[in-house]
Amino acid sequence: MPKYVMLPPIDDDIREWAAKMREELPSLDVxxxxxxxxxxQELTDADAAYGWVAPEVLPGVERLSLLQNPFxxxxxxxxxxELAEHAVVVSNPRGIYSDHIAHHILMYMLALSRGLPYYAEAQAQGRWDNRARKRGYVDLTEATVLINGVGGIGAEAARLCAAFGCRVIGVDPRPAYEIEGEIIDPSELDARLPQADFRVTAVPHTPEPEFSWHAAR
Incomplete structure (x- = not known):
């Protein structure tokens, strides 16, 4: 029977997933x-695993053929x-959060475009103030949205922004998606930032883009 190991840290969601897998895949030892x-010890005879394998554990992992990266x-x-050189195939859930996070991005854009945070602040203070908004409305049909990182999330956010009538500028050195708008190289970012009414960043947290958003920008 193939063995699938779910590695720590373990929470209630993972326990629920494991129970569902046992129910749906009775031939799999979860x-x-x-x-x-x-x-x-559990990884020595595992065929697949979910989670992270520490460097000190990897030398004893010979049978593992699939490692599911949770991120x-x-x-x-x-x-x-050592993991990169190992024979195991590493997969990840890229793309499954694209719609959820893109909807979240649009939620913030809509709130900011109508001044909702100002009204929410007044409400929290117990004030009815129809003049609480401290800046003008942003008409999305005339707005420009700059999206840094046109992967699954960025591309879906671009699609939704375009549906609201926004002009979209994507920033990506190796675009894998087409969008209704233009995609520029990161070297053009500083020159195009002043055109943007909204700036969205949807790049992975890796050393290269870390601290790329700073006071000067």
Missing amino acids: VIVEDEADAA AGPPVGWYYP
């Missing part, structure tokens, strides 16, 4: 590892040279 100390954009250090 093992939850609650303690880091037990991970090495679309994993934290720095998740990948390391």
Whole structure:
């Protein structure tokens, strides 16, 4: 029976997923590892795993053929040279959050364009103030949205922005998606920033873009 190991940290969601997998895939041996100390032993005969395999554990992992990375954009250090050289295939959930996060982006844009934070502040203070808004409305049909990172999330956000009538400028060095708008190279970012009414960043947290948004921008 193939063995699938779910590695720590374990929470209630993962326990629920494991129960669902056992129900839907009775021919799969699903093992939850609650303690880091037990991970090495359980991985020795595992066929697949969900989570992170520590560098000191990897040398004893020979049978593993699939490792599911829980992150679309994993934290720095998740990948390391020994893992990159290992025969295991690493997959990730890239794309499954695109619609959720794009909707979240549009929620903020709509709120900011209508001055909702100012009205919410007045409401929290117990004031009825129809003049609480401190700046003008933003007409989305005349607005420009600059999206830094045109991956799954950025492309979906671009689609929704275009549906509201926005002009979209995407920024990506290696665009894998087409959008209703233009895509520029990051070298053009500073020159195009003044054109943007809204700036969205949808790039993974890696060393290259870290601290790319600063006071000068």
